[in-house]
Amino acid sequence: MKIICVGRNYADHAKELNNDVPKEPVFFMKPKNALMLPGKPMYYPEFTNDLHYECELVVRICKNGKYVGEKFAHKYYDAYTIGIDFTARDLQREQQQKGLPWEIAKAFDQSALTGEWLPIDESVNIQDISFSLLKNGETVQSGNSSNMIFSVNKIIAYVSKFITMNIGDLIFTGTPAGVGPVLPDDELVGLIGDRKIFDVLIK
Numbered sequence: 696m697k698i699i700c701v702g703r704n705y706a707d708h709a710k711e712l713n714n715d716v717p718k719e720p721v722f723f724m725k726p727k728n729a730l731m732l733p734g735k736p737m738y739y740p741e742f743t744n745d746l747h748y749e750c751e752l753v754v755r756i757c758k759n760g761k762y763v764g765e766k767f768a769h770k771y772y773d774a775y776t777i778g779i780d781f782t783a784r785d786l787q788r789e790q791q792q793k794g795l796p797w798e799i800a801k802a803f804d805q806s807a808l809t810g811e812w813l814p815i816d817e818s819v820n821i822q823d824i825s826f827s828l829l830k831n832g833e834t835v836q837s838g839n840s841s842n843m844i845f846s847v848n849k850i851i852a853y854v855s856k857f858i859t860m861n862i863g864d865l866i867f868t869g870t871p872a873g874v875g876p877v878l879p880d881d882e883l884v885g886l887i888g889d890r891k892i893f894d895v896l897i898k
Contacts, residue, residue, distance in 0.1 A: 696863040698725035698807050700751075700780055701850055704843050704869025720845045720853045723798075725780075729807040730865075736898045737805055739879050743783035746877055746897075749870035750828035750836045750885060753778045753809055754821070754847055756864040763855040768848035771860055775819070777826045777885045777892050778809040780867050784876070809865065810885050810893030821847050826892075829884040830877065838871030845869075 702721045731737065739746055757773035780801070787800035815821065827837040845853070847868060851860065877883065877897050885893045 696727045696730075696865070697858075697861070698727065698729060698865045698867065699723075699854055699858070700725060700801070700807075700867040701845070701869040704845055704850075705838065705871040706842075706844060707872035716844065720850050722850075722854055723801060725802045725807050728804055729802055731805050731808045731895075733809075736896045737781065737808065737877075737883075738898050739877075740783065740803060740805075742799075742803075743785055745783065745785040747782045747784045747874050748828065748830070748835075748877055748883060749780040749782055749874045750826065750838075751778060751780055751867045751870045752776075752821075752824055752826060752840050752847075754815075754866050754868065755812065756851075756860050756866065757862060759859065759861050761855055761859045763851055763860065765848050765852035768851040769821075771851055772815065772821075772847070772866075774812040774814055775821060775824065776810045776812045777828075777887055778807060778865075778867060779828075779883065779885070779893075779895075780870065781806040781808070782874075807865070807867070808893060808895060813887070825888055827886045828873075829886070830875075831882055832884075835875060836871055836873035840868070842871065843869060 754772040783800040790797035824840040
């Protein structure tokens, strides 16, 4: 199982971090040990002083595939949720300034949270999913997958040109604007519509 994360997939988020809006999907990887266990707290890493949340729609791959055509990509995922791509923003800035890769800021243990998985059937339009993130009861992020620059199917078609999709892989599809810092004792609650999908405490 691997975790594939798409960056800069909402124009408003790219702008808030002073990044260019990409012409093709931008992606990076997290290892499987980045995945948080359900129901466990997030422990603030000792190597950062600026841990940020990035709430995203996540899809689960259900079929192996390479060079997946965009029109067939919908057959390759069977469930969705929302999650958080935790980011050590201070480390990321340092690495970017040096022109170095920034896995240490994105791929560390517990850096990928996922919530309750929901099945995809004919009633689900994956490109019209409203989701939001609450920090200590206040909404800090809200988005809809209709505002993605690159659709889920486009992402799968593009990524699978370079990396084989395998059953159980997860794709974090990018975050809308509103990312920000968390501190110990903060509570993060993720919603799809009005449905609570995850609830995690920072320790």
